[in-house]
Amino acid sequence: MATDRPMGFRPIYALGGQHGRTNKYVLAAANAIIGVGDLLARDANGAVDRAAATSVQIIGVAAEAKAASSGGFILVYDNPDQVYEAQTDNGTGTLTAQTGCNLNADFVVANAVNGISRMEIDENSGNTTATLPLVVLRLWDEPNNSFSEFNRLEVRINNHVLQSLGTTGI
Numbered sequence: 001m002a003t004d005r006p007m008g009f010r011p012i013y014a015l016g017g018q019h020g021r022t023n024k025y026v027l028a029a030a031n032a033i034i035g036v037g038d039l040l041a042r043d044a045n046g047a048v049d050r051a052a053a054t055s056v057q058i059i060g061v062a063a064e065a066k067a068a069s070s071g072g073f074i075l076v077y078d079n080p081d082q083v084y085e086a087q088t089d090n091g092t093g094t095l096t097a098q099t100g101c102n103l104n105a106d107f108v109v110a111n112a113v114n115g116i117s118r119m120e121i122d123e124n125s126g127n128t129t130a131t132l133p134l135v136v137l138r139l140w141d142e143p144n145n146s147f148s149e150f151n152r153l154e155v156r157i158n159n160h161v162l163q164s165l166g167t168t169g170i
Contacts, residue, residue, distance in 0.1 A: 004150045006110070008037020008117020009061045009084035011077050012140075012154065019082070022063045022075045029071040035112020037086075038062045038119055039133070040076055042161055048074060051133070053109050058133050059161045065115030080163040083154050085140045086121050091149025094126030095136060098147060104132035104158050121153060133159050 013019050025040075028047040034040070040048045040062055041055035048059055060078035089108045094100050106125035110118035121134065139145060140152040 004087075006087045006089075006118045006120045008035060008112075008119045009039060009086045009155070010037055011061065011082050012085045013083050014079050015081040015083065015156075018079050020077065021079045021082070023078050024073045025059065025076050025078075027066060027070065027072050027074045030069050031066060031071065033068040033111050034062050034066040034074065035115050035117035036062055036065050037117030038112060039107060039157075040074070048076065050109070051107070053106065055133065056131055057159045057161045058157045060157070062117070065112060078162060080157065080160040083137065083156055085152055085154055086119070087150055087152050088123035089120040089150075090123055091151075093122070093124035095121065095123040095153065096147050096149070096151065098139075100126045100147070100153075101136055101138050103127060103136050104129055105134045105136055105155070106132050107134060121155065131159065133157060 026047045028049040032050040039051040041051040060076040063075040103126040106122040108120045108122050134155045135158045137154040
């Protein structure tokens with residue numbers, strides 16, 4: 001059985017190169033607490049903040065932690081072809097089996113602890129819906145990882161601000 005240890009979205013490689021690319025973005029003045037690995041979305045003013053479960057288009061993943069309402073700037077992994085590794089939230093959903101690969105998925109928001117994200121992939125959300133923010137690629141290759149509770153998956157951002165609207169899952 002896998003350990004429940006969410007750490008957000010960790011960049012592991014990029015399709016076509018430029019792995020780990022970061023850019024500086026304006027952080028919303030009244031931002032939520034942000035941990036390394038939190039998904040970030042643009043607000044109506046063009047600033048970024050921690051993505052909410054209802055966020056449709058994501059700009060990337062936080063490369064640094066920020067206190068709530070700190071404003072200023074934040075470094076973001078913003079390559080639309082970046083692949084991330086992240087944990088699922090439980091063992092009862094669609095994404096507990098190989099058939100979950102190539103489906104799209106949502107994420108679960110949680111406050112960062114000690115500067116580290118606690119966001120997870122919502123295991124019950126695996127679907128072909130094009131507006132879901134993540135694409136599940138495969139099971140992350142690490143010892144003791146399997147399709148089960150708290151499995152770790154490789155994902156890409158499906159609805160990325162720097163790319164066209166996401167695609168339908170298979």
